[in-house]
Amino acid sequence: MVDDAGYAFAADPDRLGIWMSDLKRTALFDLHVELGAKMVAFAGYDMPVQYPLGVLKEHLHCRAAAGLFDVSHMGQVILRSRSGVLADAALALETLVPVDVLGIAAGRQRYGFFTNEGGGILDDLMIANRGDHLFLVVNAGCKDADFAHMAAHLSEVCTLEMVEGRSLLALQGPAAEMALARLVPGVADMRFMDVAVLDMGGVDLWVSRSGYTGEDGYEISVPDGAVADFARALLAMNEVEAIGLGARDSLRLEAGLCLYGSDIDEGTSPVEGALSWAIQKLRRTGGARAGGFPGAARILDELTGGAVRKRVGLQPEGRAPMRGHTVLFADQTSSEPIGEVTSGGFGPTIEGPMSMGYVSAQNAAIGTVIYADVRGKRLPATVVRMPFNPANFKR
Amino acid sequence: MKFTEEHEWLLPEGDLVVVGITEHAATALGDLVFVELPEIGMNVVKDDEICVIESVKAASDILAPIDGEIVEVNSALVDNPTLVNEDPMGAAWFFKMKPANMADLDEMLDEDEYKALVE
Known part of the structure; x- marks a missing residue:
């Protein structure tokens, strides 16, 4: 066994x-x-x-x-502007992330992601303003590619240091x-x-x-x-x-948080990934620094018109966990899948199974019951709000 | 007590055989979070996938160790899967079978042979 x-x-x-x-x-x-x-x-x-x-x-x-x-x-990266003016580095980084980097106050950090020309996500990261430079924390599996990506696009304006x-x-x-x-x-x-x-x-x-x-x-x-x-x-x-x-x-x-490579990747846009909250108004259509990042055409379009699929939380009805790659259907009989689980398992705190995955937009509303193929059986699961367990931050 | 290479133990009890998973298997799997048991009265053939168990890590199947009929299941495991981690060789038995041929047990590993396998 x-x-x-x-x-x-x-x-x-x-x-x-x-x-x-x-x-x-x-x-x-x-x-x-x-x-x-x-x-x-x-x-x-x-x-x-x-x-x-x-x-x-x-x-x-x-x-x-x-x-x-x-x-x-994980990768720790220091980004400095050659001019010595932090805003130059912030604006340079904004050409790679759909985030208001300039607006990050000294001593604060913000979540973001590198996007590609197709509007997919190359990696997600934390961006901190440390007064005279930016400090980034990126995923282990992406850190070399992220560094190369930044070096290729930012070197005229910035110096980059992979912290060793x-x-x-x-x-x-x-x-x-x-x-x-x-x-x-x-x-x-x-x-x-x-x-x-x-x-x-x-x-x-x-x-x-x-x-x-x-x-x-x-x-x-x-x-x-x-x-x-x-x-x-x-x-x-x-x-x-x-x-x-x-x-x-x-x-x-x-906590409803994405694992890069499973829940978000080069093929998922931030809007599909339910990460629109991380794109400030200022970078959206009508904002002061709208667009200007890779894949902006698609991402800005999806921000106003919606995406064809969306990452949602799923609460399986029984006890059986619905793990990654479990195929999802709208009902018990249809042969056409509506999506797939990207992460799933058992939540020790919520004492039950939980999953997240992508479903077509018409099946993404909270409360929608969908069906997952678990070992040949169609088992019901409900689209629920995330996080599964309430956050406990000191704001 | 007899053992399979699939990390099950078999304990004769009258004309029945009690089946569970070994401590080695329970440790390797980690904390169990889900157990699906076979139906009582089901006739099974050796190597049929008859139980599903899921740990915090992954899903696994328990195979029928021999031909026979499932006559009893331990439904306590469904409500409390971690019992398998607490007492795999005792209270956390999975099912009892009526073997088609009790002599099938003679083919199984004895304790020393199983220990040699997992060491």
């Missing part, structure tokens, strides 16, 4: 660039092994998928107290503030989507109050040489447990 000793991750391995050899290690590799983590290949890195606590308990612990994640595989020698941790959950403030008191003063550079006994931490779980929490860039001690100091606290990629996936899915 157990035909999959390995971890069946929701994402498409080819798209995320998983290599089975020459895996890179983060600076916390030895700590993961010491903690008893089960390591798997993810986006070219040897990463902890779970610790001895197990995915279910790790997930619940993060929602109840605080979870520490090693996300050092710094790890990235996430501390997430209702106890994250209390735990991190013991080491770095300044974090308590930050609110959701603030960014700051804080000193911890001579170590500079680049902190943002954000995350990928729907919980309050922080993402912290730490020099490699200091990261193991920092992680150990956090893990020594009663509130904090190490959390692997397995629970990271179920936490983000309960």
Whole structure:
């Protein structure tokens, strides 16, 4: 029966660039092994998928107290303008993302995505204004392509630096503030989507109050040489447990957040992906800086006229999870699919199955009952609002 | 107790056989979140896919270990799939079968052979 000793991750391995050899290690590799983590290949890195606590308990612990994640595989990029004027870098980046970058205040960050000429999504990212430069955090599987993309389009105006020698941790959950403030008191003063550079006994931490779980929490860039001690100091606290990629996936899915490569990709537009909220009015038709990003014709058109399909949340009626690539139908008998699940599984906090996927626009209204082909049976699921589990941000 | 290479255990109980999955399998699968059991009275042939189990990681099938009839299922698993992680070799049995041929069990692995397989 157990035909999959390995971890069946929701994402498409080819798209995320998983290599089975020459895996890179983060600076916390030895700590993961010491903690008893089960390591798997993810986006070219040897990463902890779970610790001895197990995915279910790790997930619940993060929602109840605080979870520490090693996300050092993600790309950290510094973008400076050659002129020394930050606005020049912001406006240059706006040619690649449909986001009001210029409007990001110093000490704040904003979610965005690189689009392609077809209006699809090359990657999603965080963009922070750190006073004299922009700081970007991009997905591990896309970071080399993102860097090349930016280098090709922005080099006249900007210098680009792929940050080396710094790890990235996430501390997430209702106890994250209390735990991190013991080491770095300044974090308590930050609110959701603030960014700051804080000193911890001579170590500079680049902190943002954000995350990928729907919980309050922080993402912290730490020099490699200091990261193991920092992680150990956090893990020594009663509130904090190490959390692997397995629970990271179920936490983000309960929060209704997209996994690049599964829920959004080069073939999905931001409007199809239900990410229109991340495109400010100023970049839309009639706005002061409307368009001017790759794929603008399609994306602006869809923002006013709608897309032919939409990413929605799905609540299966029974207990059976509807996982990625499950085919969706309008009713129990039709042979023509209306879409596909892109992420699905069991939500430990909501204590039931949950999925997200794309359905045709006419089937996308909240409350619509559709049918999923699960092992040859058509099982009903209802289109529901996301997140599945309410967000708990400190705004 | 006998074992299959598919990580099931079989325990004779009178003229019936109790079937579950091994601790090794339960650990490898991780926390179970969904169990679908076969129908009572179903006649099954060895290697038929008769149960579906899903863990936090993935879906797997349990195959019929031998020919026979399903005579009882452990419906407690449907309400509480994690019982399989807590007590895979005891309380979390999946179903009881009336074997078409009890001698089929002689072909199965014994405990030492199974241990050698998973080590």
